[in-house]
Amino acid sequence: MSGHYESTRRRLTAKQAETVSRLTHCAVEVLREKGFAGLTVRLVAAQAGVASATAYTYFSSKEHLVAEVFWRRLSAMPEDTRTGEDRTTCVVTVLRSVALLVSDEPQLASAVTTALLGRDPDVEHLRMRIGIEIRKRLITALGTVSEDDQDLLEGLEMLYAGALLRAGMGYDSYLTIADRLESAARLMLA
Numbered sequence: 001m002s003g004h005y006e007s008t009r010r011r012l013t014a015k016q017a018e019t020v021s022r023l024t025h026c027a028v029e030v031l032r033e034k035g036f037a038g039l040t041v042r043l044v045a046a047q048a049g050v051a052s053a054t055a056y057t058y059f060s061s062k063e064h065l066v067a068e069v070f071w072r073r074l075s076a077m078p079e080d081t082r083t084g085e086d087r088t089t090c091v092v093t094v095l096r097s098v099a100l101l102v103s104d105e106p107q108l109a110s111a112v113t114t115a116l117l118g119r120d121p122d123v124e125h126l127r128m129r130i131g132i133e134i135r136k137r138l139i140t141a142l143g144t145v146s147e148d149d150q151d152l153l154e155g156l157e158m159l160y161a162g163a164l165l166r167a168g169m170g171y172d173s174y175l176t177i178a179d180r181l182e183s184a185a186r187l188m189l190a
Helices: 014-038 041-048 052-058 062-076 087-099 106-116 121-142 147-168 174-189
Strands: none
Touching: 014 041, 014 052, 014 062, 014 106, 041 052, 041 062, 062 106, 062 121, 087 121, 087 147, 087 174, 106 121, 106 147, 121 147, 147 174
8 A cells, every 4th residue: 555544543644654654563573572462562662663652642552553463464465356267266365365464474363363352442443444355355256246145245254254263263274274264165155
């Protein structure tokens, strides 16, 4: 994405967007070193060279910060615009790409699961935006969604949500989850 990012709390100037970008980047670095339990907004702020008070103007909690990291990665992920492929292939591509979004960073992946389950209003807002973005991608992959397809769409949403929760809890790797998502989606779309 180019230009100004929309923050959960407000519109950002270019300078503010740079600060938020540094904070989200440093959050991933701190997660790699200390895990979610050791992550604090203050620690991230120090690593980013930002005052704690400034960091808290953008992020209400560490859960909010981690949810923002995931949101930014998801929104920066290119939309699949395959034409001529069947809808099953397109849906599988969407589900695999979402499942593998944080697969190469286990600390971040685990933190995202914990963060997105939080009750912080800013996290709830991002969780809604994330769900809408994934729904939009699934609708695009399905093509025209008829009234009969609403149950299918909701089933696919439940499928990826449950699969990502399972991976985030450590029951399976994200790669295994991506494979299982593919198998289940193919069964649903058959």
